[in-house]
Amino acid sequence: MNRRSFLKLAPFPCLGAETDAQFIVEAQFYEKLPYKKIKCKLCPRECVIDDRERGYCGVRENRGGVYYTLVHSRVCAFHVDPIEKKPFFHFLPGSLAYSLATAGCNVNCKMCQNWEISQVRPEQVRNIYLPPRKLAALAKQEDCASIAYTYSEPVIFFEYMLDAADAGHAAGVKSAVVTGGYVQEEPLKKLCQRVDAIKVDLKAFSQKFYTEVVNGELKPVLNALVTLRKLGMWTEIVYLVVPTLNDSEQEFKGLARWVKSELGVDVPLHFSRFHPMYLLKNLPPTPLETLERAKAAADAEGLHYVYIGNVPGHPAEKTYCPKCRRVVVDRVGFSVESNHLRKGKCRFCQQSIAGVWGT
Amino acid sequence: MDHKLGTSRRHLLRMCSAGLWPAPPPKSKVVIARDPMLRSPAGSLLKLLDRAMQSFFDRNSPLEAWRRLVRPGEVVGLKVNCLAGKGASTSVALVEAICERLQQAGIPAKDIVIWDRLNADLESAGFRPTSARQRIRSMGNDELGYEDDLETFGSAASLLSRTLTQVCHAVINLPVLKDHGIVGVTMALKNLFGAIHNPNKYHLNAGDPYVADVNMFPPIRQKVRLTICEAITAQYEGGPSYMPQWTWPYNGLIVARDPVALDYTGWQIIERQRAAKGMKSLKALAREPRYIATAADPAHRLGTNAPLQIDRVEAP
Numbered sequence: 001m002n003r004r005s006f007l008k009l010a011p012f013p014c015l016g017a018e019t020d021a022q023f024i025v026e027a028q029f030y031e032k033l034p035y036k037k038i039k040c041k042l043c044p045r046e047c048v049i050d051d052r053e054r055g056y057c058g059v060r061e062n063r064g065g066v067y068y069t070l071v072h073s074r075v076c077a078f079h080v081d082p083i084e085k086k087p088f089f090h091f092l093p094g095s096l097a098y099s100l101a102t103a104g105c106n107v108n109c110k111m112c113q114n115w116e117i118s119q120v121r122p123e124q125v126r127n128i129y130l131p132p133r134k135l136a137a138l139a140k141q142e143d144c145a146s147i148a149y150t151y152s153e154p155v156i157f158f159e160y161m162l163d164a165a166d167a168g169h170a171a172g173v174k175s176a177v178v179t180g181g182y183v184q185e186e187p188l189k190k191l192c193q194r195v196d197a198i199k200v201d202l203k204a205f206s207q208k209f210y211t212e213v214v215n216g217e218l219k220p221v222l223n224a225l226v227t228l229r230k231l232g233m234w235t236e237i238v239y240l241v242v243p244t245l246n247d248s249e250q251e252f253k254g255l256a257r258w259v260k261s262e263l264g265v266d267v268p269l270h271f272s273r274f275h276p277m278y279l280l281k282n283l284p285p286t287p288l289e290t291l292e293r294a295k296a297a298a299d300a301e302g303l304h305y306v307y308i309g310n311v312p313g314h315p316a317e318k319t320y321c322p323k324c325r326r327v328v329v330d331r332v333g334f335s336v337e338s339n340h341l342r343k344g345k346c347r348f349c350q351q352s353i354a355g356v357w358g359t
Numbered sequence: 360m361d362h363k364l365g366t367s368r369r370h371l372l373r374m375c376s377a378g379l380w381p382a383p384p385p386k387s388k389v390v391i392a393r394d395p396m397l398r399s400p401a402g403s404l405l406k407l408l409d410r411a412m413q414s415f416f417d418r419n420s421p422l423e424a425w426r427r428l429v430r431p432g433e434v435v436g437l438k439v440n441c442l443a444g445k446g447a448s449t450s451v452a453l454v455e456a457i458c459e460r461l462q463q464a465g466i467p468a469k470d471i472v473i474w475d476r477l478n479a480d481l482e483s484a485g486f487r488p489t490s491a492r493q494r495i496r497s498m499g500n501d502e503l504g505y506e507d508d509l510e511t512f513g514s515a516a517s518l519l520s521r522t523l524t525q526v527c528h529a530v531i532n533l534p535v536l537k538d539h540g541i542v543g544v545t546m547a548l549k550n551l552f553g554a555i556h557n558p559n560k561y562h563l564n565a566g567d568p569y570v571a572d573v574n575m576f577p578p579i580r581q582k583v584r585l586t587i588c589e590a591i592t593a594q595y596e597g598g599p600s601y602m603p604q605w606t607w608p609y610n611g612l613i614v615a616r617d618p619v620a621l622d623y624t625g626w627q628i629i630e631r632q633r634a635a636k637g638m639k640s641l642k643a644l645a646r647e648p649r650y651i652a653t654a655a656d657p658a659h660r661l662g663t664n665a666p667l668q669i670d671r672v673e674a675p
């Protein structure tokens with residue numbers, strides 16, 4: 001390390017150089033090919049990668065025919081957040097989540113709000129070394145009920161996430177994943193054995209949007225949602241409504257019908273407000289009436305828990321009992337004002353409310 | 360015929376004789392210098408470089424040629440291609456020859472910067488990273504990092520290397536003539552992926568239109584003055600990694616200002632070698648470098664891929 005680099009890193013004593021062995025662990029899902037090439041089997045992209053090259057995510061590298069993650073314990077963002085900020089509304093409401101990310105992502109959404117960490121390589125941002133046991137201890141120390149893998153795309157730091165989830169459980173801390181769901185079935189199944197809740201950012205209900213805005217595919221994400229449902233993993237869906245690009249009536253109705261038929265009416269569906277970001281600064285924030293139209297379409301289909309997000313104070317932030325229609329979890333913004341659930345049931349009518357409540 | 364709207368035969372002849380008719384666009388000159396004896400004791404890479412430069416700039420001495428390219432006071436970046444390590448990267452020998460001529464042409468050592476993505480890449484190709492002020496500097500983008508604001512064009516949005524934007528006044532692009540397993544071939548246009556922070560995002564669809572889009576970023580368009588493509592040992596399959604079984608001794612350098620014309624010319628050389636070895640064309644393997652045509656289209660106009668518009672010159 002030269003003097004300049006050292007001075008840059010001085011406030012971050014945990015920081016190591018990008019070649020530091022402490023961050024590098026052999027990847028779990030890949031196939032070796034002739035001539036030292038490998039095929040990544042973690043996400044549906046299935047990058048074929050030459051020696052010394054990286055995949056689309058920018059955080060996995062082929063070194064001499066062996067594939068490595070470069071971001072194990074290499075955390076570039078961490079914060080103690082309310083779990084509602086993820087958002088999870090049916091998972092330990094009112095609790096704190098020790099939230100973290102590494103650099104990298106396996107898609108490139110034009111509306112990404114965290115592109116400064118998701119669209120870069122690990123050596124292009126400042127990182128700290130946060131090994132799983134230390135992470136779990138910090139989460140416990142900060143009174144967090146869960147560790148949340150979020151901000152960028154946790155699928156790309158899969159190995160770290162698994163180890164962190166194990167360390168968390170050993171310390172009595174659960175794990176919640178915030179993902180785009182662009183992942184192959186085998187790793188997803190393995191993940192489900194180790195974590196407690198998964199929130200999927202369903203970016204749209206059309207391949208056109210996935211092609212033009214996300215640089216990914218819709219079908220594998222829908223397949224992942226079905227797999228989560230089959231495995232009994234607690235799942236919530238967020239749909240960021242982007243004006244003119246994924247806000248048609250037809251798309252809202254198609255989505256609601258699909259959720260009902262493939263996942264059931266108890267999966268929470270959050271319609272979130274878009275704000276101009278990254279490469280979509282030319283679009284306005286989502287009009288409130290569009291979000292309400294989306295919610296109305298999902299309500300009409302019979303989904304039990306349909307929310308509007310990023311609109312603090314809106315009545316659709318609250319959880320209503322699907323039977324007696326009374327508010328069972330009252331939220332304003334990210335804070336829970338009151339909770340009327342008793343052992344997962346409505347205090348007023350004893351209706352079971354789907355979720356992981358912890359009370 | 361309405362002479363007000365069209366041009367009569369007489370009018371046309373009059374205009375041509377008066378020199379008023381717009382001249383056809385100049386052809387893009389691509390010089391290929393080869394030396395079959397390069398690897399023998401009599402061979403000299405410096406002489407080969409001199410032949411290529413004199414031919415390209417149509418000058419009688421190498422220094423005259425270099426002085427047409429750079430001026431004293433400018434910081435000159437040499438954008439090498441080092442990811443593949445020794446064997447399939449820009450060679451130290453070529454870079455040394457270029458540095459020698461640059462210094463003779465009035466560029467002091469302190470104003471020459473050899474750069475690529477990472478110090479580790481440079482080191483693996485034999486370039487010792489150094490940022491010492493009085494010597495030739497060799498530095499990866501990890502040394503100074505990237506700009507804070509995105510450059511965007513078409514489908515590409517990237518942060519540019521500060522070495523390009525803040526250090527170099529002029530850039531000489533030094534790619535290698537080789538196959539690329541995803542985007543077909545990698546030469547002049549593709550080598551500029553080393554100037555952006557997110558090249559891994561732009562290999563989809565065989566790099567089309569991303570390679571062309573990245574080359575549209577103004578600092579790249581404005582600063583890259585010449586490409587000298589190293590084709591001493593070229594590779595027709597298995598790239599960008601070094602696969603010696605698929606290399607052949609081309610013993611040449613390819614020089615052009617027009618990166619599209621150079622890439623088109625180099626691509627055809629690779630295709631001919633593939634055919635000679637009984638291998639399928641890149642098109643048949645779904646990795647035809649379509650980005651070359653895109654770089655020439657009306658939205659980009661980075662150069663020409665039309666064979667009739669390329670003035671291919673074999674250096675004497």
